[in-house]
Amino acid sequence: MSDEVLKTTPLADAHVAAGARMVPFAGYSMPVQYKDGVLKEHLWTREHAGLFDVSHMGQARLRGVSPLSAFEEITPGDFIGLKPGKQRYSVLLNKQGGVIDDLMAARPDDDGLFVVVNGACKDNDFKVIDNELAGQVTIERLENRALLALQGPEAAAVIGRHLPAALRMVFMDSRAMPGFGTNILISRSGYTGEDGYEISVPNHLAEAIWNLLLEDERVRPIGLGARDSLRLEAGLPLYGHDVDQSVSPIEADLAFAVSVKRRDARDFPGAARIAKELAEGPSRKRVGLKVLEGAPAREGAEITDGSGAVVGVVTSGGFSPSLGYPIAMGFVPPALAALGTQLKVIVRGKPQAAQVVAMPFVPNRYVRKI
Amino acid sequence: MRFTKDHEWVVLEGEVATIGITAYAAEQLGDVVFVETPEVGKVVKAGDGFAVVESVKAASDVYAPIAGEVVETNTDLGEAPDTVNALPESGGWFAKLKIADKAQYDALMDRDAYEAFLGTL
Numbered sequence: 001m002s003d004e005v006l007k008t009t010p011l012a013d014a015h016v017a018a019g020a021r022m023v024p025f026a027g028y029s030m031p032v033q034y035k036d037g038v039l040k041e042h043l044w045t046r047e048h049a050g051l052f053d054v055s056h057m058g059q060a061r062l063r064g065v066s067p068l069s070a071f072e073e074i075t076p077g078d079f080i081g082l083k084p085g086k087q088r089y090s091v092l093l094n095k096q097g098g099v100i101d102d103l104m105a106a107r108p109d110d111d112g113l114f115v116v117v118n119g120a121c122k123d124n125d126f127k128v129i130d131n132e133l134a135g136q137v138t139i140e141r142l143e144n145r146a147l148l149a150l151q152g153p154e155a156a157a158v159i160g161r162h163l164p165a166a167l168r169m170v171f172m173d174s175r176a177m178p179g180f181g182t183n184i185l186i187s188r189s190g191y192t193g194e195d196g197y198e199i200s201v202p203n204h205l206a207e208a209i210w211n212l213l214l215e216d217e218r219v220r221p222i223g224l225g226a227r228d229s230l231r232l233e234a235g236l237p238l239y240g241h242d243v244d245q246s247v248s249p250i251e252a253d254l255a256f257a258v259s260v261k262r263r264d265a266r267d268f269p270g271a272a273r274i275a276k277e278l279a280e281g282p283s284r285k286r287v288g289l290k291v292l293e294g295a296p297a298r299e300g301a302e303i304t305d306g307s308g309a310v311v312g313v314v315t316s317g318g319f320s321p322s323l324g325y326p327i328a329m330g331f332v333p334p335a336l337a338a339l340g341t342q343l344k345v346i347v348r349g350k351p352q353a354a355q356v357v358a359m360p361f362v363p364n365r366y367v368r369k370i
Numbered sequence: 371m372r373f374t375k376d377h378e379w380v381v382l383e384g385e386v387a388t389i390g391i392t393a394y395a396a397e398q399l400g401d402v403v404f405v406e407t408p409e410v411g412k413v414v415k416a417g418d419g420f421a422v423v424e425s426v427k428a429a430s431d432v433y434a435p436i437a438g439e440v441v442e443t444n445t446d447l448g449e450a451p452d453t454v455n456a457l458p459e460s461g462g463w464f465a466k467l468k469i470a471d472k473a474q475y476d477a478l479m480d481r482d483a484y485e486a487f488l489g490t491l
Contacts (some may be wrong), residue, residue: 033400
């Protein structure tokens with residue numbers, strides 16, 4: 001891996017100029033933090049507006065005679081019912097009902113489906129879609145587009161100065177519209193628990209738009225370090241850590257991604273397992289943990305019950321900048337998933353008290369109505 | 371004050387060595403949110419991991435620059451781990467060791483040598 005040539009996003013020069021510490025991530029050289037550091041960047045996003053480069057993620061158009069119904073063959077979502085101008089969170093499923101990747105699929109216009117998938121998974125995702133939906137959809141990867149996310153309580157006011165139409169959008173709206181002197185794809189969503197937008201822009205204008213947004217004193221650039229702590233506080237799973245090909249959406253506490261309409265039809269990959277888990281409960285469940293004493297419990301830390309028996313493992317964990325104590329998510333048997341359950345996390349051999357708590361750890365602030 | 375290539379510092383007063391991490395290390399680590407110090411009475415060898423310092427993102431080991439027995443730890447860091455960032459080379463010390471072999475101290479870098487070393491990174 002060390003001699004792997006890292007790809008760069010169109011914003012690489014801007015990151016370095018802003019004092020970013022660059023690290024390899026999903027095959028790209030990406031900013032993990034800027035001069036302020038993870039803690040301040042995190043809190044800035046919760047209080048003002050943070051600007052993120054998420055251009056490493058995979059953007060594509062799926063087109064065909066009926067791309068919405070075709071997409072239902074590999075996902076458990078109601079895509080036939082996805083209205084124009086809306087976006088939906090979903091998962092690509094393997095035949096065992098495990099999650100190949102999580103994704104956003106939107107109808108910003110009449111041009112098929114616009115999907116955004118995780119950077120580390122994108123090549124495989126598009127291969128899976130291509131193989132499974134051959135003859136039904138074509139994939140155009142939008143490698144000529146960058147993706148920016150502006151997140152935080154002041155994000156809407158900042159975007160509104162440049163793009164008043166964005167203020168009329170609500171959470172999970174998606175639009176293709178003119179903006180920033182070009183044609184953009186914009187959604188009111190993100191992965192921090194805050195109100196905000198994700199904006200797909202042509203590569204050659206990415207740096208100019210990035211700099212324009214940063215001219216606003218409410219906006220600061222935010223690295224992947226704070227993006228991770230923000231999504232953890234928001235209770236959002238990170239693919240490859242909290243979710244992988246062995247985990248079903250029911251185990252991952254993503255049952256909302258399995259549309260009610262399609263639960264009866266059972267017409268998606270792994271439907272037998274998912275229906276069984278919906279009816280009888282899964283054998284393990286993703287829960288939120290508040291670590292009551294000691295060091296942060298990080299990915300890989302064992303979870304034990306009161307008697308010291310190992311019952312699960314932490315899949316994401318760290319210090320919560322907003323709350324001031326360590327939090328984690330991990331998998332435990334359903335009998336130990338009830339809120340308030342007392343457990344232990346083993347950090348460097350030392351058992352520390354932890355408690356099952358509700359997620360999100362920090363209340364989300366999505367704007368669902370205007 | 372003496373320094374290691376792992377960015378720890380040592381101040382020796384008589385037989386007691388006070389140990390912390392350098393300003394450079396604190397800067398690289400970012401905001402410190404938790405410090406695990408060793409227990410008093412613990413005997414460590416030079417190069418042993420004897421403390422852990424955690425940022426929001428990651429945990430990093432701190433290695434004992436010198437052998438000895440832990441005689442005191444900085445209990446203030448429990449409440450105020452960010453002292454490591456604010457005062458890395460004074461109030462942010464981790465532990466005091468009663469040392470076994472002063473020659474190990476003498477073999478460490480002085481400030482000029484450490485700064486020359488930083489210049490090569």
